[in-house]
Amino acid sequence: MTGRNRVKVGMIFDIKRFAVHDGPGIRTTVFLKGCPLRCLWCHNPEGISRRPQLVFTPQRCIGCGRCLDLCPQGVHSFVDNRHLIEWERCLGCGICVEECYSEALRIAGREVSVEEVMDEVLSDRPFYETSGGGMTLSGGEPLAQPRFALALLQAAKGEGIHTALDTSGFAPWEHLEELLPYTDLVLYDLKHMDDGRHMALTGVSNGQILENLRRLDGVGKRIWVRIPLVPGYNDEDSNYHALGRFLSDLKNVEKIQILTYHKLAESKYESIGQRYPLKGLEPPAKEWAESRKRILLDYGLSQTVIE
Ligand code: SF4
Ligand code: SF4
Structure with a gap:
């Protein structure tokens, strides 16, 4: 890639320091603004629109x-x-x-340069070194700003910092592939295995998402799969069996994180003048989450954890 093609400015809506749920160790998570999905349970509704x-x-x-x-x-x-x-x-x-x-x-939502982001990211370098952490790109959907994401990952790797990409995988393979040389770990969301249900819950098909995950696994990239557990929406037995069949065919999934639904995002919707689609939905019982985990364990997926 030439410097001319590299986008040095992008739109972000947050930078979270000392993040401990976005990959290994202590991390700085950069939230890129804009996402093509419309997940009913989205926890960052202010990250969906590309505009401030x-x-x-x-x-x-x-x-x-x-x-x-x-x-x-x-x-x-x-x-x-x-x-x-x-x-x-x-x-x-x-x-x-x-x-x-x-x-x-x-x-x-603010436009920032790669240098501005890196100034913040680099200020916590000692914490990355002692904890095995680094920088995570999240969103929104980082792949919706592929040039900017690439420039950030290149800058971090140029500084010797561990990088993670948190993505829905809904993007052309070429966009994802271009980031891989500068990405140490991919945090990959799987929301539903049935295409019709996926469409109803997120607004997009899962075809490209599943295909990209297979290809990612095929090139040997380190992957953590993340499955949001949303009661009544994607927690049925049939979905977990389909997940078990699909994931047990992959070779490079180091960890499978079942992320239990919580209600913390509710007030965020009100604060941007939107209605929360899942208002009143309660988090799953611990035993129920354990039962979902057991289905995956039965497929030999011993790397499954509940978070
Ligand atoms: S409320 Fe008015 S001044 Fe404030 S951001 Fe919106 S348009 Fe601008
Ligand atoms: S009225 Fe409220 S929101 Fe408006 S400027 Fe004063 S404190 Fe801020």
Whole structure:
């Protein structure tokens, strides 16, 4: 690849330091903004749109009214002492955010250069060295910004830092393949084995996702498969048996993580003016998660863990 093709600026919505659930050791996770999937249980709804978005935390609002005066779109209003937001009118320009001193308003999404990201990533190098950690690209979907993802991974490897890519696998194989020389570990999501159910739950087919995982395994890349366990949506026996059959054919899956559903994302939806599709859904019982794990163990997948 030539330097001309390399994108040095991308859109992110967060950088999380001291992350311990995004690969081995202590890591810095960079969340790239934009995702082609629409998973009903998405835990990062502010990462779906590629554009910057207003985020409002009502508990922090002191009712000063500055945002009403500043917004050129007339998005903010107060009715009966309640701060109302007309989300569909908001352009995400950030003008109101600058004068909200209580930080009730913020923008999720900013353009950053590779150098800016790497400055943050490198500041925790000693922690990576002592814990076996490194940098993880997550999202959103990192493969939705393939040039920027490539530039970040190249920069990290150039500094000798361990790299992980957290992906849905929904992208052309060529995009994934191009990142592999600079990726030590792939964290690969599997949401449902039945194509129709996958389409209903995520908005896209699983055909390309399964094919990419087979190819990834075929080239010998280190893989951790991650399976969200969402009660009533993808936890049925038939799905776990299909997962067991599929995964037991692969050779390079070091770990299978069953990620139990939790409700922490609910308030995130409200804060960006969206309705949470799974409102009221309770996390699975521990015994139920164990029973899902046992199905995979019966296929010889002893690397399965619940997290
Ligand atoms: S500027 Fe911030 S604190 Fe003031 S009314 Fe607007 S959201 Fe509330
Ligand atoms: S981000 Fe811009 S358009 Fe949206 S509410 Fe604030 S000032 Fe108005």
